[in-house]
Amino acid sequence: MTNNITRQDFERSFCPVACALDELGDKWTLLIIRDLLLGKKRYQEFLASPERIATNILADRLKKLESAGFVRQQPYQQKPVRCQYILTQKGKDLRPVLQVLVTWGKIYYPGSRVLDAVE
Amino acid sequence: MTNNITRQDFERSFCPVACALDELGDKWTLLIIRDLLLGKKRYQEFLASPERIATNILADRLKKLESAGFVRQQPYQQKPVRCQYILTQKGKDLRPVLQVLVTWGKIYYPGSRVLDAVE
DNA sequence: CATATCACTTGCTTATTGCAAGTGATAAAA
DNA sequence: TTTTATCACTTGCAATAAGCAAGTGATATG
Numbered sequence: 001m002t003n004n005i006t007r008q009d010f011e012r013s014f015c016p017v018a019c020a021l022d023e024l025g026d027k028w029t030l031l032i033i034r035d036l037l038l039g040k041k042r043y044q045e046f047l048a049s050p051e052r053i054a055t056n057i058l059a060d061r062l063k064k065l066e067s068a069g070f071v072r073q074q075p076y077q078q079k080p081v082r083c084q085y086i087l088t089q090k091g092k093d094l095r096p097v098l099q100v101l102v103t104w105g106k107i108y109y110p111g112s113r114v115l116d117a118v119e
Numbered sequence: 120m121t122n123n124i125t126r127q128d129f130e131r132s133f134c135p136v137a138c139a140l141d142e143l144g145d146k147w148t149l150l151i152i153r154d155l156l157l158g159k160k161r162y163q164e165f166l167a168s169p170e171r172i173a174t175n176i177l178a179d180r181l182k183k184l185e186s187a188g189f190v191r192q193q194p195y196q197q198k199p200v201r202c203q204y205i206l207t208q209k210g211k212d213l214r215p216v217l218q219v220l221v222t223w224g225k226i227y228y229p230g231s232r233v234l235d236a237v238e
Numbered sequence: 239c240a241t242a243t244c245a246c247t248t249g250c251t252t253a254t255t256g257c258a259a260g261t262g263a264t265a266a267a268a
Numbered sequence: 269t270t271t272t273a274t275c276a277c278t279t280g281c282a283a284t285a286a287g288c289a290a291g292t293g294a295t296a297t298g
Binding site for chain 1: 133230
């Protein structure tokens with residue numbers, strides 16, 4: 001399910017940019033990926049990020065990220081079962097994208113900086 | 120207006136990724152940047168892209184891209200005045216971002232390809 | 239027994255998107 | 269001269285998504 005061609009993949013066009021934006025093109029999804037690349041794994045950790053994502057949107061995005069193959073769920077305790085989110089290879093491979101975006105952003109939003117090290 | 124710190128720049132947080140997504144985080148904006156990097160300049164050229172952007176959204180995004188300093192308007196005829204859109208340095212400097220995104224996308228959306236050469 | 243934590247879900251209001259049609263300036267064709 | 273066409277949009281409206289506050293169920297802790 002992680003790396004197959006489906007109808008979804010070519011929703012709008014055969015352009016890799018368009019395909020990527022079909023899955024990542026909003027104000028929140030890449031921030032969750034950023035957090036995952038920074039080592040965050042749990043719901044509360046994502047919620048604690050300074051952008052203050054709403055709980056319903058976080059839940060929705062995690063669901064979509066999982067069904068798009070960017071993350072998988074991994075239980076870290078029983079009673080009750082609680083899961084953390086782990087990047088797949090598809091998700092991990094976004095690191096260079098975030099890196100160049102950070103490089104660009106630090107130039108054009110002077111004073112901005114990443115919490116920890118995506119870079 | 121192109122490279123100043125404003126309130127807008129830190130809408131959600133001081134993270135360069137969040138700042139970038141405040142201006143670029145949707146399904147259409149980066150596709151217009153892609154087209155501009157590919158050499159497209161005019162309204163009708165953007166409309167002709169395979170993703171079929173709606174006219175109201177294109178007009179809205181071009182307006183926002185201009186006020187965010189990614190593009191500027193340049194008249195190419197009088198009677199009636201018609202303008203084309205030219206990337207600023209801020210816009211041009213997104214090329215590496217698009218390049219790594221394309222590299223990533225060609226792996227994870229096999230069969231996808233860019234119309235011309237962003238890469 | 240009361241309070242707290244975690245990972246959500248639900249309800250509701252507001253904002254954004256997508257689609258079709260229309261507009262105004264001008265040129266070219268019938 | 270009336271019609272048709274092009275270009276760069278704008279307008280209206282229905283559908284979808286976002287944002288906010290509150291609630292839920294399982295469990296642990298005081």
